[in-house]
Structure formats: C-alpha cells, structure tokens
Amino acid sequence: MKWLQGRFKYAWQGVTNGIMKDKSIRFQFIGGLLAFFAAAILRCSVWEWLWILLCVTLVIVAETFNSCIERCVDYISLERDPRAGLIKDMAAAAVMIVCGFAFVSAIVIMVPKLIG
Numbered sequence: 001m002k003w004l005q006g007r008f009k010y011a012w013q014g015v016t017n018g019i020m021k022d023k024s025i026r027f028q029f030i031g032g033l034l035a036f037f038a039a040a041i042l043r044c045s046v047w048e049w050l051w052i053l054l055c056v057t058l059v060i061v062a063e064t065f066n067s068c069i070e071r072c073v074d075y076i077s078l079e080r081d082p083r084a085g086l087i088k089d090m091a092a093a094a095v096m097i098v099c100g101f102a103f104v105s106a107i108v109i110m111v112p113k114l115i116g
C-alpha cells in the first residue's frame, strides 16, 4: 500500500510540474477544460462526454510524452543535430495526429448541436 502511495505521489508531482513548468502541457490542459465547458453548455450525451474525455486524455498524454522526449533530448545534449531534430519532430507529429483526431471529433459532435 505504501508503495502504491509513493507511485501516486510521484505521478501527481509529474502532473503538477507538467502544468506549472511546461507551457505546452498547460495549454492542452486549458484546451481540455474548454472542451468540457463546451460539452456542458451543449448538453452532450453520456457517450459524447466519454468521447470528449477520450480525446482530451489522448491529447494531454501525447503532449506529456512529447515534452518528456524534448526534455530527454535536451538533457542528453543541447547541440544542434539532425537526429535530435528528427526525434523532436516525430514526437511533435504524434501530438499533431491526436489533435487532428480530437478536432474532427469536436466537429462531428458539436457542429450539429450548434446548427440545429
């Protein structure tokens, strides 16, 4: 049980440090809160809420991994190197792909409610 508490404490530290110290993670958290706010205003169904929750979770997880990879690369070396650039670009691509999925989901769920 103590082991589990320790794990949770360190993971929670990771969440708070991510929000406080990384502007990209903070930005995605704020975006997620806005998505929840929109879902509440538009009276989304339980399934729509779950889909929005999935999108927000995926985006925040992808951004967290992206920031970790960027920091790992910078920790190893701050020198410019095409291999370092490729690693960072691929990590950023993962975020962009997930954001694309979330954007399409938002259009499909929310636009019909806004129109009619």
Ligand SMILES: Nc1ncnc2c1ncn2[C@@H]1O[C@H](COP(=O)(O)OP(=O)(O)OP(=O)(O)O)[C@@H](O)[C@H]1O
Pocket: 023, 024, 070, 077, 078, 079, 080, 081, 082, 083, 084, 085, 086, 088, 089, 092
């Ligand atoms: N060491 C490096 N060598 C070569 N190219 C790099 C290097 N570091 C960054 N780059 C290039 O610059 C881009 C931006 O990298 P950077 O680390 O500034 O991330 P960022 O997306 O601006 O995130 P943040 O705003 O959180 O710093 C990378 O995607 C990569 O193309």
